[in-house]
Amino acid sequence: MKIVLDRPRCEGHGLCEEAAPQLVHLDDDGELVLDREEISDTDVPLANAAVRVCPVAALRLT
Template structure:
């Protein structure tokens, strides 16, 4: 599975980073950076949580 980021939609709220810090982070400019694109079984729940908490639906799992 992959995490897909719709960068123009992302507003940098950081909620995804809070629930999935091993998968993504906000850089110094407030831009979301995906540290992991290919999600394995050990991180799938964190990835789903990140998608769920995004207030602007900038993340999805494919």
């Protein structure tokens, strides 16, 4: 499974970082960075939480 970022859509709210700090973070410029695209089975709940809390639907799982 992969987590995919629609960068133009991301507004840098940081809710996904709060939900899944092991998977994503905001850099010093407020841009979202995926720490890894491939999601292990154990990280699926975190990835789902990050996708769910994004107010602009900039994240999705494939």
